[in-house]
Amino acid sequence: MRLRAFFSIVTLSSLLLSASADARTLIHTKGSDTMTKIASAWSEAYHGYHALHRASLDVGIAVNGGGSGTGIAALLIGQTDIANVSRRLLHSEIKLAAKKGIQPIHHVVAYNALVGVFLHPNNPLNSISFQNLAEIYGEDGTLTKWSQLGVQVPGCSGQRITVVSRQNNSGTYAFFRNAVLGGKRDYKLNMLSLPSSKEVVHLVEETPCAIGYSGMIYATRRVKPACISEGEQASCTHPQISSVTKGLENRYPISRPLFMVTNGQPEGAVKQYLDWIKSDAGQCVAKRMGYTAIRPVSCNMP
Numbered sequence: 422m423r424l425r426a427f428f429s430i431v432t433l434s435s436l437l438l439s440a441s442a443d444a445r446t447l448i449h450t451k452g453s454d455t456m457t458k459i460a461s462a463w464s465e466a467y468h469g470y471h472a473l474h475r476a477s478l479d480v481g482i483a484v485n486g487g488g489s490g491t492g493i494a495a496l497l498i499g500q501t502d503i504a505n506v507s508r509r510l511l512h513s514e515i516k517l518a519a520k521k522g523i524q525p526i527h528h529v530v531a532y533n534a535l536v537g538v539f540l541h542p543n544n545p546l547n548s549i550s551f552q553n554l555a556e557i558y559g560e561d562g563t564l565t566k567w568s569q570l571g572v573q574v575p576g577c578s579g580q581r582i583t584v585v586s587r588q589n590n591s592g593t594y595a596f597f598r599n600a601v602l603g604g605k606r607d608y609k610l611n612m613l614s615l616p617s618s619k620e621v622v623h624l625v626e627e628t629p630c631a632i633g634y635s636g637m638i639y640a641t642r643r644v645k646p647a648c649i650s651e652g653e654q655a656s657c658t659h660p661q662i663s664s665v666t667k668g669l670e671n672r673y674p675i676s677r678p679l680f681m682v683t684n685g686q687p688e689g690a691v692k693q694y695l696d697w698i699k700s701d702a703g704q705c706v707a708k709r710m711g712y713t714a715i716r717p718v719s720c721n722m723p
Contacts, residue, residue, distance in 0.1 A: 448691055451485040452492020452505035453592050454617050455533060455636035456679055459710045460484045460505050463698055466706045470697070480690045486617075489592030496682060497523055502691050504682040507533065507592030507636075508599075524685045529678045530698050532713035538647035539585075539625040539633040539640070543575045548648035548657040551601060557582060557632060558597075560607040567630070576629035584612035585621050585633035593618070597634050600675050634675075638711045649675060679712070 450460055464482040471478040485501075492504035493514055498521075510518070510525050518525050538549055546567070556564040564570065566580045574580060586608060587594040594614075598604060615621050618635040625633040626643040633644075640646055648657035687695050697703050705720035707713070 446479050446690065447481045447483060448503065448694055449483050449485075449495075449501040450492075450503040450505055450681070451487060451495045451501040453489045453507040453679070454486045454587075455507045455591075455593055455638070456505040457484065457486040458638055459531060459679075459707060459712055462706050462710050463703060466702070467694060467697055470702055480694070482694065488588070488590040488616075489595070490590035493525075493682070496525065496684060497521055499684075502683065503695075506680045506682055507677060508595045509680070510682065511595075526683050526686060527680045528683065528687075528695055528699075529715055530681050530695075531679045531704070531707040531715060533636055533638070533677060533679050538649065539622060539631075539635065539644040540647055541574070541576075541625055541629045541631060542643065542645050543577075543629045544645065545572045545574070546570060546647060548650060550650045550657075554601045554649075555603075555606070557584060558586070558608055558612070559602050560609055562609060574629050578630070581630060583624075583628055583631040584609060585624055585628075585631050586612050586614050587618070587621060587635065588614045588616050593635060596677050597675070600677075678715075 450464075461484045464484055467480075467482065468478060489504075489506040489508055492501065492506055493510060495501040496504040497514070497518055504525075509527060515525065538554070540546060544567070549570070553564060553570065556562040565582055567574045567577060567582055568580045586597075589595075598606075598608065602608070613624065615624065618639040621633040621635045622639050622641055622644055625631045626641065637646075650657035681695060681698070683691060683695070686692075699715065701718045701720075704714035704716070704718045708718070708720050
């Protein structure tokens with residue numbers, strides 16, 4: 422009995438030590454729904470890159486979504502190594518971090534364009550201005566029917582616009598509010614707020630009356646991305662990869678950097694992973710996934 426108990430303790434201790442070792446080599450990433458696809462692709466490609474170069478890699482990478490706010494909250498309580506966010510931390514979040522002894526460092530890892538508008542394919546509208554978007558999405562907005570924009574949408578009873586948004590813990594929600602509503606105007610109270618980008622796209626696919634916004638990576642052939650202009654008389658720009666990065670004459674007006682946020686400057690395995698993401702290999706993964714690299718890179722695209 423004593424011998425059996427001894428071996429049970431040894432076995433339990435070994436399991437705990439093994440779990441502890443695994444935990445030390447597991448990089449936790451959590452946050453932005455917009456970044457979930459690319460974060461997962463980076464994780465898979467990181468291991469593939471080391472295998473290709475016959476280099477050992479004793480690191481696992483866990484990827485979880487939930488929204489930028491969820492990732493930031495996890496970073497502030499020490500439950501993730503990297504917060505994937507599609508916006509910069511708010512002033513209130515930075516103050517809370519300081520109280521907890523957390524020093525958030527933003528690392529730009531890619532650029533993303535919002536398809537500023539997802540429309541149902543039946544909708545004959547092809548372009549829309551910032552002003553009209555603000556009146557559709559903004560509190561006390563004056564645009565409530567498609568007929569006010571000079572179109573009749575087949576299959577849309579009463580022509581009333583179904584306004585679709587992300588939930589307020591989403592970085593996409595916050596970015597769209599700042600870019601289109603100026604950051605000071607609130608959203609309409611009666612819009613439909615959905616927890617994921619996929620759900621926004623799916624609802625627009627199934628609803629002729631709907632308008633929705635989300636990350637460009639989630640666009641499907643069953644929705645129509647509208648051309649966006651910054652003024653009623655200004656020319657519009659389609660949300661194409663080539664129009665996302667800064668410095669372009671016809672830059673898509675609703676684009677943004679994507680961040681990985683760490684507590685202080687990264688070290689060890691986390692630093693090696695972030696360095697790889699910013700390398701040509703990591704940035705080519707971003708391009709293949711439909712995002713824009715943080716600098717010009719030459720890739721053999723499949």
